[in-house]
Amino acid sequence: MEYRITGKKGEAANVAISVAPQESCCIIKGRAPNAAAYTQDSGQVTELGKVPLTEHFHIVFYNRPWKFQMQIGIGGQFAHSIADSSENQGLPSTTILTPDTANITVIFEGV
Amino acid sequence: MNIKNRLASMSVFFLLITCSCFAQEKQLDILPGTVLVSPIGGLNDPTEFRGFSISLQSGTELTTGANTFGYSSVSLTGRWIPGSSDFGKSISILFGVADWYTPPLSIVYPSEYLTPSEQNAGSSAVGSILAGLSYKIGSRLPSNDDWGKYKSQLLDYEVKIANAPTEIEKNRLIVERNAFIWTKILRPSYKKGILEAGVIARLSTLALETDAEGLDAFESFAVGAGIFDFIEGIHFYKNFQSLQNPTRENDWALTCTLGFFLDLNDVPPVSVLGIVLGAGYYQYPNRSPILPGPPDIAPYTIRIDGTVFLSGFLRDNASRGSGIGLKFQYSVNHPLENQFQLLVIFSSDFLSSIK
Numbered sequence: 001m002e003y004r005i006t007g008k009k010g011e012a013a014n015v016a017i018s019v020a021p022q023e024s025c026c027i028i029k030g031r032a033p034n035a036a037a038y039t040q041d042s043g044q045v046t047e048l049g050k051v052p053l054t055e056h057f058h059i060v061f062y063n064r065p066w067k068f069q070m071q072i073g074i075g076g077q078f079a080h081s082i083a084d085s086s087e088n089q090g091l092p093s094t095t096i097l098t099p100d101t102a103n104i105t106v107i108f109e110g111v
Numbered sequence: 112m113n114i115k116n117r118l119a120s121m122s123v124f125f126l127l128i129t130c131s132c133f134a135q136e137k138q139l140d141i142l143p144g145t146v147l148v149s150p151i152g153g154l155n156d157p158t159e160f161r162g163f164s165i166s167l168q169s170g171t172e173l174t175t176g177a178n179t180f181g182y183s184s185v186s187l188t189g190r191w192i193p194g195s196s197d198f199g200k201s202i203s204i205l206f207g208v209a210d211w212y213t214p215p216l217s218i219v220y221p222s223e224y225l226t227p228s229e230q231n232a233g234s235s236a237v238g239s240i241l242a243g244l245s246y247k248i249g250s251r252l253p254s255n256d257d258w259g260k261y262k263s264q265l266l267d268y269e270v271k272i273a274n275a276p277t278e279i280e281k282n283r284l285i286v287e288r289n290a291f292i293w294t295k296i297l298r299p300s301y302k303k304g305i306l307e308a309g310v311i312a313r314l315s316t317l318a319l320e321t322d323a324e325g326l327d328a329f330e331s332f333a334v335g336a337g338i339f340d341f342i343e344g345i346h347f348y349k350n351f352q353s354l355q356n357p358t359r360e361n362d363w364a365l366t367c368t369l370g371f372f373l374d375l376n377d378v379p380p381v382s383v384l385g386i387v388l389g390a391g392y393y394q395y396p397n398r399s400p401i402l403p404g405p406p407d408i409a410p411y412t413i414r415i416d417g418t419v420f421l422s423g424f425l426r427d428n429a430s431r432g433s434g435i436g437l438k439f440q441y442s443v444n445h446p447l448e449n450q451f452q453l454l455v456i457f458s459s460d461f462l463s464s465i466k
Contacts, residue, residue: 023259026269035273037266060269062258062292 002105003082007074009110013053014078016071018043024063031056043069052110061100072106178218178442179393179414180362181348182209188241197250205243205311210236211325219410224398243327245309253300261295290378298374302335325350325362340372340383366391366414385420413443 007013017040019025029038038057040046048055051074059068070082082104188207194200215234216225258265268288275281308330326349333342350362368389375382390413397409417439 021255021259023255023262026262026266028269028273030273032274032276035270037270058269058273060265062265063253063255 001082001103002107003072003080004107004109005072005074005079006109006111007051007077009051011051011075011110012047013049013051013055013108014045014047014073014075015055015106016043016045016078017057017068018070019059019061019068020066021063024061025066025068026060026062028058028060029055045071045073048108051108053108055106055108057102057104057106059102059104061102064100066100068102070104072108074108178214178412179364179391180211180213180350181364181366181391182211200250201247203245203247203307203309205241205245205309207241208238209241211239211313212236219395219412220398220408223400223402223405224408226401239313239324241311242314243309243311245307245329247305247307249303249305251301251303251305253296257296257300261291264291264295293378302337302340304332304334307331335372338374338377340370340374342370342372344368344370361396361409362394364391364393383420383422385418385422387418387420389416389418390414415441 017027017038019027022042027038028035030036035058057070061068070080071078072080072082188205188209191204191206192200192202193204194202213235215232216229217232220229222230265288268284268291272281272284272288275284309328311327311329313325313327327346328349329344329346331342331344333340335341344367346364346366346368348362348364348366366389368387370385370387372383372385375384393412393414395410395412397407399407
Protein backbone atom coordinates (compact mmCIF):
# COMPACT_ATOMS: atom_id res chain seq x y z
CA MET A 1 0.00 0.00 0.00
CA GLU A 2 1.22 3.47 -0.79
CA TYR A 3 -0.07 6.65 0.77
CA ARG A 4 0.85 10.22 -0.09
CA ILE A 5 0.44 13.42 1.84
CA THR A 6 1.46 16.90 0.75
CA GLY A 7 2.67 19.68 3.02
CA LYS A 8 5.15 22.44 3.50
CA LYS A 9 8.80 21.53 2.99
CA GLY A 10 10.81 21.33 6.16
CA GLU A 11 7.87 20.61 8.41
CA ALA A 12 7.77 17.55 10.64
CA ALA A 13 6.63 14.30 8.98
CA ASN A 14 4.61 12.54 11.65
CA VAL A 15 3.19 9.07 12.03
CA ALA A 16 1.14 7.34 14.70
CA ILE A 17 0.70 3.59 14.58
CA SER A 18 -1.58 1.54 16.78
CA VAL A 19 -1.78 -2.26 16.55
CA ALA A 20 -3.77 -4.84 18.45
CA PRO A 21 -2.87 -7.24 19.80
CA GLN A 22 0.63 -5.90 20.37
CA GLU A 23 1.90 -9.22 21.75
CA SER A 24 1.58 -11.01 18.44
CA CYS A 25 2.63 -8.25 16.07
CA CYS A 26 5.98 -6.86 14.87
CA ILE A 27 6.60 -3.60 13.04
CA ILE A 28 9.71 -3.02 10.94
CA LYS A 29 10.62 0.45 9.71
CA GLY A 30 12.79 1.08 6.68
CA ARG A 31 14.21 -1.19 4.04
CA ALA A 32 17.30 -3.31 3.63
CA PRO A 33 19.98 -2.81 4.66
CA ASN A 34 18.65 -0.32 7.20
CA ALA A 35 15.43 -1.94 8.33
CA ALA A 36 14.96 -1.78 12.07
CA ALA A 37 12.42 -2.69 14.70
CA TYR A 38 9.83 0.00 15.24
CA THR A 39 8.57 -0.01 18.77
CA GLN A 40 6.40 3.12 18.83
CA ASP A 41 3.30 1.03 18.25
CA SER A 42 1.03 2.34 20.96
CA GLY A 43 -0.57 5.11 18.97
CA GLN A 44 1.70 7.93 20.02
CA VAL A 45 2.84 10.47 17.44
CA THR A 46 6.40 10.01 16.21
CA GLU A 47 8.36 12.36 13.98
CA LEU A 48 9.99 10.45 11.15
CA GLY A 49 11.93 13.46 9.78
CA LYS A 50 11.35 16.54 7.69
CA VAL A 51 9.24 16.86 4.53
CA PRO A 52 9.92 15.68 1.83
CA LEU A 53 10.36 12.16 3.06
CA THR A 54 9.52 8.59 2.09
CA GLU A 55 9.31 5.82 4.68
CA HIS A 56 8.47 2.13 4.54
CA PHE A 57 6.77 0.02 7.18
CA HIS A 58 6.52 -3.76 7.23
CA ILE A 59 3.97 -5.06 9.73
CA VAL A 60 3.79 -8.74 10.67
CA PHE A 61 0.69 -10.18 12.34
CA TYR A 62 1.17 -13.67 13.77
CA ASN A 63 -2.27 -14.16 15.22
CA ARG A 64 -5.77 -13.41 14.02
CA PRO A 65 -7.88 -11.39 14.44
CA TRP A 66 -5.75 -8.27 14.35
CA LYS A 67 -6.33 -4.58 13.93
CA PHE A 68 -4.10 -1.70 13.17
CA GLN A 69 -4.50 1.98 12.67
CA MET A 70 -1.99 4.31 11.09
CA GLN A 71 -2.18 8.07 10.91
CA ILE A 72 0.19 10.21 8.88
CA GLY A 73 0.47 13.95 9.02
CA ILE A 74 2.62 16.99 8.42
CA GLY A 75 3.11 19.46 11.20
CA GLY A 76 0.17 19.30 13.53
CA GLN A 77 -2.32 18.13 10.91
CA PHE A 78 -3.11 14.48 10.26
CA ALA A 79 -4.62 14.00 6.85
CA HIS A 80 -4.65 10.24 6.49
CA SER A 81 -5.94 7.56 8.79
CA ILE A 82 -5.53 3.97 7.66
CA ALA A 83 -7.42 1.38 9.64
CA ASP A 84 -7.62 -2.34 9.07
CA SER A 85 -8.91 -5.47 10.68
CA SER A 86 -8.69 -9.09 9.64
CA GLU A 87 -12.32 -9.75 10.44
CA ASN A 88 -13.41 -6.87 8.19
CA GLN A 89 -11.56 -8.55 5.34
CA GLY A 90 -13.40 -11.80 5.90
CA LEU A 91 -10.37 -13.67 7.10
CA PRO A 92 -10.94 -16.46 9.57
CA SER A 93 -10.09 -15.74 13.15
CA THR A 94 -7.58 -18.49 13.55
CA THR A 95 -3.87 -18.94 13.74
CA ILE A 96 -1.58 -19.34 10.78
CA LEU A 97 2.05 -20.30 10.53
CA THR A 98 2.67 -17.97 7.61
CA PRO A 99 1.94 -14.58 9.18
CA ASP A 100 -0.20 -11.90 7.66
CA THR A 101 1.93 -9.00 6.52
CA ALA A 102 1.28 -5.44 5.47
CA ASN A 103 3.80 -3.41 3.47
CA ILE A 104 3.10 0.28 3.65
CA THR A 105 4.94 3.14 1.98
CA VAL A 106 4.18 6.66 3.12
CA ILE A 107 5.33 9.57 0.99
CA PHE A 108 5.48 13.05 2.45
CA GLU A 109 5.64 15.43 -0.47
CA GLY A 110 6.81 19.01 -0.01
CA VAL A 111 5.56 22.08 -1.85
CA MET B 112 -4.45 -68.93 18.10
CA ASN B 113 -1.13 -70.40 17.05
CA ILE B 114 1.57 -68.73 15.02
CA LYS B 115 0.63 -70.59 11.86
CA ASN B 116 -2.93 -69.33 12.01
CA ARG B 117 -1.72 -65.84 12.75
CA LEU B 118 0.55 -65.84 9.75
CA ALA B 119 -2.28 -67.08 7.60
CA SER B 120 -4.56 -64.35 8.81
CA MET B 121 -1.93 -61.74 8.02
CA SER B 122 -3.07 -62.02 4.44
CA VAL B 123 -5.97 -59.83 5.40
CA PHE B 124 -5.14 -56.56 3.81
CA PHE B 125 -7.12 -53.44 3.48
CA LEU B 126 -6.70 -49.99 2.26
CA LEU B 127 -7.76 -46.93 4.08
CA ILE B 128 -8.03 -43.68 2.23
CA THR B 129 -8.39 -40.51 4.13
CA CYS B 130 -8.94 -37.21 2.46
CA SER B 131 -9.03 -34.23 4.73
CA CYS B 132 -9.44 -30.55 4.40
CA PHE B 133 -8.46 -28.12 7.05
CA ALA B 134 -8.86 -24.54 6.04
CA GLN B 135 -5.88 -23.16 7.89
CA GLU B 136 -3.66 -26.18 8.23
CA LYS B 137 -2.64 -26.36 4.62
CA GLN B 138 0.17 -23.94 5.16
CA LEU B 139 1.22 -25.70 8.32
CA ASP B 140 1.78 -29.07 6.79
CA ILE B 141 1.31 -30.69 10.15
CA LEU B 142 0.12 -34.13 10.96
CA PRO B 143 -1.32 -34.39 14.44
CA GLY B 144 -1.07 -38.04 15.25
CA THR B 145 -4.58 -38.12 16.53
CA VAL B 146 -6.02 -37.54 13.09
CA LEU B 147 -5.02 -41.03 12.07
CA VAL B 148 -7.88 -42.76 13.73
CA SER B 149 -11.37 -42.75 12.33
CA PRO B 150 -13.69 -40.23 13.95
CA ILE B 151 -16.50 -42.72 13.70
CA GLY B 152 -15.22 -45.97 15.04
CA GLY B 153 -12.31 -44.79 17.07
CA LEU B 154 -11.01 -41.48 18.23
CA ASN B 155 -12.02 -37.97 17.41
CA ASP B 156 -9.40 -35.41 16.66
CA PRO B 157 -10.34 -32.35 18.67
CA THR B 158 -7.49 -30.22 17.31
CA GLU B 159 -9.40 -29.05 14.27
CA PHE B 160 -10.07 -25.37 13.98
CA ARG B 161 -12.96 -23.33 12.75
CA GLY B 162 -14.12 -24.31 9.32
CA PHE B 163 -15.09 -27.36 7.39
CA SER B 164 -13.37 -30.71 7.23
CA ILE B 165 -14.30 -33.94 5.58
CA SER B 166 -12.72 -37.36 5.57
CA LEU B 167 -13.29 -40.45 3.48
CA GLN B 168 -12.18 -43.83 4.67
CA SER B 169 -12.59 -47.08 2.88
CA GLY B 170 -11.43 -50.59 3.33
CA THR B 171 -12.08 -54.06 2.08
CA GLU B 172 -13.36 -56.81 4.29
CA LEU B 173 -12.51 -54.82 7.36
CA THR B 174 -14.86 -56.54 9.70
CA THR B 175 -16.47 -59.35 7.75
CA GLY B 176 -16.50 -62.37 9.95
CA ALA B 177 -16.22 -60.41 13.15
CA ASN B 178 -18.63 -61.08 15.95
CA THR B 179 -18.73 -57.45 16.99
CA PHE B 180 -21.00 -54.83 15.50
CA GLY B 181 -20.07 -51.29 14.63
CA TYR B 182 -19.08 -48.95 11.84
CA SER B 183 -17.46 -50.89 9.09
CA SER B 184 -15.10 -50.43 6.22
CA VAL B 185 -16.47 -47.39 4.43
CA SER B 186 -17.32 -44.02 5.89
CA LEU B 187 -17.57 -40.46 4.73
CA THR B 188 -17.66 -38.08 7.63
CA GLY B 189 -17.52 -34.36 8.04
CA ARG B 190 -17.09 -31.79 10.74
CA TRP B 191 -18.28 -28.22 10.52
CA ILE B 192 -17.34 -25.63 13.10
CA PRO B 193 -19.50 -22.70 12.08
CA GLY B 194 -19.02 -20.41 15.06
CA SER B 195 -16.60 -17.54 15.36
CA SER B 196 -16.95 -16.67 19.03
CA ASP B 197 -15.10 -18.69 21.67
CA PHE B 198 -18.34 -20.49 22.48
CA GLY B 199 -19.27 -20.95 18.85
CA LYS B 200 -15.90 -22.42 17.97
CA SER B 201 -16.32 -25.09 20.61
CA ILE B 202 -19.37 -26.57 18.88
CA SER B 203 -18.96 -28.94 15.96
CA ILE B 204 -21.66 -30.25 13.68
CA LEU B 205 -20.87 -33.81 12.66
CA PHE B 206 -22.34 -35.55 9.65
CA GLY B 207 -21.65 -38.26 7.16
CA VAL B 208 -22.48 -41.69 5.86
CA ALA B 209 -20.99 -44.92 7.10
CA ASP B 210 -21.43 -48.63 6.84
CA TRP B 211 -22.83 -50.30 9.92
CA TYR B 212 -21.72 -53.88 10.29
CA THR B 213 -23.95 -56.48 11.87
CA PRO B 214 -22.47 -59.93 12.44
CA PRO B 215 -24.37 -63.05 11.51
CA LEU B 216 -26.44 -64.35 14.41
CA SER B 217 -24.92 -67.79 13.89
CA ILE B 218 -21.57 -66.70 15.33
CA VAL B 219 -23.17 -64.95 18.27
CA TYR B 220 -25.78 -67.52 19.44
CA PRO B 221 -25.67 -71.30 19.60
CA SER B 222 -27.82 -72.96 16.94
CA GLU B 223 -30.52 -74.03 19.40
CA TYR B 224 -31.36 -70.36 19.93
CA LEU B 225 -31.81 -69.60 16.23
CA THR B 226 -34.43 -70.40 13.68
CA PRO B 227 -33.22 -72.16 10.53
CA SER B 228 -33.37 -68.91 8.57
CA GLU B 229 -31.38 -67.11 11.24
CA GLN B 230 -28.78 -69.86 11.22
CA ASN B 231 -28.22 -69.33 7.51
CA ALA B 232 -28.32 -65.53 7.53
CA GLY B 233 -25.01 -63.81 6.88
CA SER B 234 -23.53 -60.61 8.13
CA SER B 235 -24.59 -57.25 6.78
CA ALA B 236 -22.84 -53.94 6.22
CA VAL B 237 -25.33 -51.30 5.24
CA GLY B 238 -25.01 -47.59 4.75
CA SER B 239 -26.38 -45.23 7.35
CA ILE B 240 -26.73 -41.49 7.49
CA LEU B 241 -24.99 -39.85 10.43
CA ALA B 242 -25.64 -36.58 12.16
CA GLY B 243 -24.51 -35.26 15.47
CA LEU B 244 -23.08 -32.54 17.65
CA SER B 245 -20.04 -32.25 19.82
CA TYR B 246 -18.75 -29.75 22.31
CA LYS B 247 -15.13 -28.99 23.08
CA ILE B 248 -13.70 -27.71 26.32
CA GLY B 249 -10.34 -26.03 25.90
CA SER B 250 -8.58 -24.51 22.94
CA ARG B 251 -5.42 -25.43 21.14
CA LEU B 252 -5.03 -22.11 19.39
CA PRO B 253 -2.04 -20.09 20.59
CA SER B 254 -3.10 -17.11 22.65
CA ASN B 255 -1.65 -13.66 22.18
CA ASP B 256 0.27 -14.21 25.40
CA ASP B 257 1.82 -17.35 23.88
CA TRP B 258 3.15 -15.19 21.06
CA GLY B 259 4.11 -12.35 23.36
CA LYS B 260 6.58 -14.52 25.30
CA TYR B 261 8.75 -14.70 22.19
CA LYS B 262 8.12 -11.28 20.71
CA SER B 263 11.72 -10.07 21.05
CA GLN B 264 13.06 -13.17 19.26
CA LEU B 265 10.40 -12.82 16.56
CA LEU B 266 11.30 -9.16 16.12
CA ASP B 267 14.96 -10.14 15.69
CA TYR B 268 13.94 -12.62 12.98
CA GLU B 269 11.79 -10.07 11.18
CA VAL B 270 14.58 -7.48 11.17
CA LYS B 271 17.03 -10.06 9.81
CA ILE B 272 14.50 -11.11 7.14
CA ALA B 273 13.88 -7.48 6.16
CA ASN B 274 17.63 -6.87 5.85
CA ALA B 275 18.45 -10.11 4.02
CA PRO B 276 20.82 -9.26 1.16
CA THR B 277 19.52 -11.97 -1.20
CA GLU B 278 16.31 -13.88 -1.81
CA ILE B 279 18.08 -17.13 -0.91
CA GLU B 280 19.14 -15.73 2.44
CA LYS B 281 15.66 -14.32 3.01
CA ASN B 282 14.02 -17.67 2.34
CA ARG B 283 16.50 -19.41 4.62
CA LEU B 284 15.68 -17.00 7.42
CA ILE B 285 11.94 -17.47 6.87
CA VAL B 286 12.32 -21.24 7.17
CA GLU B 287 14.36 -20.71 10.33
CA ARG B 288 11.72 -18.36 11.75
CA ASN B 289 8.90 -20.78 10.94
CA ALA B 290 10.77 -23.59 12.65
CA PHE B 291 11.17 -21.35 15.70
CA ILE B 292 7.45 -20.55 15.67
CA TRP B 293 6.58 -24.23 15.38
CA THR B 294 8.90 -25.40 18.12
CA LYS B 295 8.31 -22.63 20.64
CA ILE B 296 4.74 -21.51 20.07
CA LEU B 297 2.58 -23.67 17.82
CA ARG B 298 3.61 -27.18 18.84
CA PRO B 299 3.26 -26.52 22.58
CA SER B 300 -0.10 -24.91 21.92
CA TYR B 301 -1.36 -27.81 19.82
CA LYS B 302 -0.63 -30.16 22.70
CA LYS B 303 -2.71 -28.38 25.30
CA GLY B 304 -5.31 -30.56 26.93
CA ILE B 305 -8.68 -30.55 25.19
CA LEU B 306 -11.85 -32.50 25.87
CA GLU B 307 -14.60 -33.22 23.41
CA ALA B 308 -17.92 -34.92 24.02
CA GLY B 309 -20.79 -35.49 21.67
CA VAL B 310 -23.46 -37.64 20.18
CA ILE B 311 -23.75 -39.07 16.68
CA ALA B 312 -27.06 -40.56 15.62
CA ARG B 313 -27.65 -42.92 12.76
CA LEU B 314 -30.70 -41.05 11.61
CA SER B 315 -31.87 -43.15 8.72
CA THR B 316 -30.62 -45.65 6.25
CA LEU B 317 -29.47 -45.75 2.69
CA ALA B 318 -30.60 -49.27 1.91
CA LEU B 319 -34.09 -50.64 2.33
CA GLU B 320 -32.96 -53.87 3.88
CA THR B 321 -31.01 -52.25 6.65
CA ASP B 322 -32.02 -52.49 10.26
CA ALA B 323 -29.41 -50.17 11.67
CA GLU B 324 -30.54 -47.27 13.75
CA GLY B 325 -28.71 -46.21 16.82
CA LEU B 326 -26.73 -43.73 18.81
CA ASP B 327 -23.02 -43.21 19.48
CA ALA B 328 -22.25 -41.12 22.55
CA PHE B 329 -18.57 -40.39 22.92
CA GLU B 330 -15.95 -38.41 24.72
CA SER B 331 -12.35 -37.86 23.81
CA PHE B 332 -9.46 -36.22 25.61
CA ALA B 333 -6.14 -35.28 24.04
CA VAL B 334 -3.02 -33.81 25.58
CA GLY B 335 0.64 -33.75 24.70
CA ALA B 336 4.02 -32.49 25.77
CA GLY B 337 7.14 -31.96 23.74
CA ILE B 338 7.20 -34.56 20.99
CA PHE B 339 4.58 -36.76 22.63
CA ASP B 340 0.82 -36.91 22.16
CA PHE B 341 -1.76 -38.89 24.04
CA ILE B 342 -5.43 -39.30 23.32
CA GLU B 343 -8.18 -41.40 24.83
CA GLY B 344 -11.67 -41.98 23.60
CA ILE B 345 -14.72 -43.73 24.96
CA HIS B 346 -17.72 -44.61 22.82
CA PHE B 347 -21.07 -45.97 23.90
CA TYR B 348 -23.12 -47.46 21.07
CA LYS B 349 -26.78 -48.21 21.48
CA ASN B 350 -29.07 -49.69 18.89
CA PHE B 351 -32.67 -48.62 18.88
CA GLN B 352 -35.52 -50.96 18.22
CA SER B 353 -35.84 -51.77 14.57
CA LEU B 354 -39.02 -52.97 12.92
CA GLN B 355 -37.04 -55.05 10.50
CA ASN B 356 -35.02 -56.77 13.18
CA PRO B 357 -36.41 -56.46 16.69
CA THR B 358 -33.65 -58.62 18.11
CA ARG B 359 -31.34 -55.62 17.87
CA GLU B 360 -33.24 -53.70 20.48
CA ASN B 361 -30.92 -54.36 23.37
CA ASP B 362 -27.58 -54.29 21.57
CA TRP B 363 -25.05 -52.01 23.13
CA ALA B 364 -21.31 -51.68 23.22
CA LEU B 365 -18.76 -49.76 25.21
CA THR B 366 -15.39 -49.20 23.61
CA CYS B 367 -12.24 -47.48 24.82
CA THR B 368 -9.25 -46.43 22.78
CA LEU B 369 -5.88 -45.14 23.90
CA GLY B 370 -3.45 -43.61 21.44
CA PHE B 371 0.19 -42.74 22.05
CA PHE B 372 1.98 -40.70 19.38
CA LEU B 373 5.57 -39.61 18.95
CA ASP B 374 6.69 -36.80 16.63
CA LEU B 375 9.69 -38.01 14.66
CA ASN B 376 10.66 -34.59 13.31
CA ASP B 377 11.35 -31.31 15.03
CA VAL B 378 9.77 -29.18 12.33
CA PRO B 379 6.89 -29.70 9.89
CA PRO B 380 6.23 -31.83 8.00
CA VAL B 381 6.22 -34.13 10.97
CA SER B 382 6.24 -37.90 10.74
CA VAL B 383 4.42 -39.60 13.57
CA LEU B 384 4.86 -42.99 15.17
CA GLY B 385 1.68 -44.06 16.90
CA ILE B 386 0.47 -46.93 19.02
CA VAL B 387 -3.27 -47.28 19.41
CA LEU B 388 -4.77 -49.70 21.88
CA GLY B 389 -8.46 -50.50 21.79
CA ALA B 390 -10.89 -52.56 23.79
CA GLY B 391 -14.60 -53.07 23.52
CA TYR B 392 -17.42 -54.86 25.33
CA TYR B 393 -20.35 -55.87 23.11
CA GLN B 394 -23.58 -57.00 24.67
CA TYR B 395 -26.19 -58.88 22.65
CA PRO B 396 -29.89 -59.23 23.47
CA ASN B 397 -31.27 -61.91 25.71
CA ARG B 398 -32.64 -64.91 23.80
CA SER B 399 -34.73 -67.92 24.62
CA PRO B 400 -34.08 -71.28 23.00
CA ILE B 401 -36.26 -72.36 20.12
CA LEU B 402 -37.18 -75.57 21.98
CA PRO B 403 -37.79 -75.51 25.72
CA GLY B 404 -34.95 -76.69 27.92
CA PRO B 405 -31.79 -74.56 27.89
CA PRO B 406 -31.83 -71.30 29.85
CA ASP B 407 -32.04 -67.88 28.20
CA ILE B 408 -28.70 -66.40 27.24
CA ALA B 409 -27.39 -62.88 26.63
CA PRO B 410 -24.02 -63.36 24.94
CA TYR B 411 -21.26 -60.80 24.96
CA THR B 412 -17.94 -60.32 23.26
CA ILE B 413 -14.80 -58.57 24.37
CA ARG B 414 -12.53 -57.23 21.64
CA ILE B 415 -8.96 -56.11 22.19
CA ASP B 416 -6.76 -54.65 19.49
CA GLY B 417 -3.47 -52.88 19.10
CA THR B 418 -2.17 -50.93 16.15
CA VAL B 419 1.24 -49.50 15.36
CA PHE B 420 1.29 -46.61 12.86
CA LEU B 421 4.04 -44.81 11.06
CA SER B 422 2.72 -41.83 9.16
CA GLY B 423 3.93 -38.89 7.16
CA PHE B 424 6.30 -40.72 4.85
CA LEU B 425 4.59 -39.58 1.63
CA ARG B 426 5.03 -35.92 2.38
CA ASP B 427 4.97 -34.62 -1.16
CA ASN B 428 1.50 -35.87 -1.87
CA ALA B 429 -0.09 -36.20 1.48
CA SER B 430 0.51 -33.56 4.04
CA ARG B 431 -2.19 -34.94 6.26
CA GLY B 432 -0.60 -38.22 6.94
CA SER B 433 -0.09 -41.11 4.62
CA GLY B 434 1.01 -43.98 6.70
CA ILE B 435 1.39 -47.66 7.21
CA GLY B 436 0.45 -49.72 10.18
CA LEU B 437 0.09 -53.18 11.59
CA LYS B 438 -2.93 -54.11 13.68
CA PHE B 439 -3.60 -57.15 15.81
CA GLN B 440 -7.10 -57.89 17.01
CA TYR B 441 -8.12 -60.40 19.64
CA SER B 442 -11.67 -61.35 20.36
CA VAL B 443 -13.15 -63.33 23.20
CA ASN B 444 -15.67 -66.01 22.14
CA HIS B 445 -14.56 -65.96 18.53
CA PRO B 446 -10.97 -67.15 17.99
CA LEU B 447 -11.25 -66.99 14.20
CA GLU B 448 -11.47 -63.24 14.40
CA ASN B 449 -8.01 -62.92 15.90
CA GLN B 450 -5.81 -61.60 13.18
CA PHE B 451 -3.10 -59.29 12.01
CA GLN B 452 -4.08 -56.60 9.56
CA LEU B 453 -1.76 -54.50 7.46
CA LEU B 454 -3.04 -50.94 7.23
CA VAL B 455 -2.13 -48.49 4.51
CA ILE B 456 -3.36 -44.93 4.81
CA PHE B 457 -3.34 -42.34 2.06
CA SER B 458 -4.35 -38.82 2.78
CA SER B 459 -4.48 -35.55 0.96
CA ASP B 460 -6.14 -32.19 1.08
CA PHE B 461 -8.75 -31.91 -1.60
CA LEU B 462 -10.62 -28.82 -0.57
CA SER B 463 -8.57 -25.76 0.18
CA SER B 464 -10.89 -23.80 2.40
CA ILE B 465 -14.40 -22.70 3.04
CA LYS B 466 -14.40 -19.50 4.98
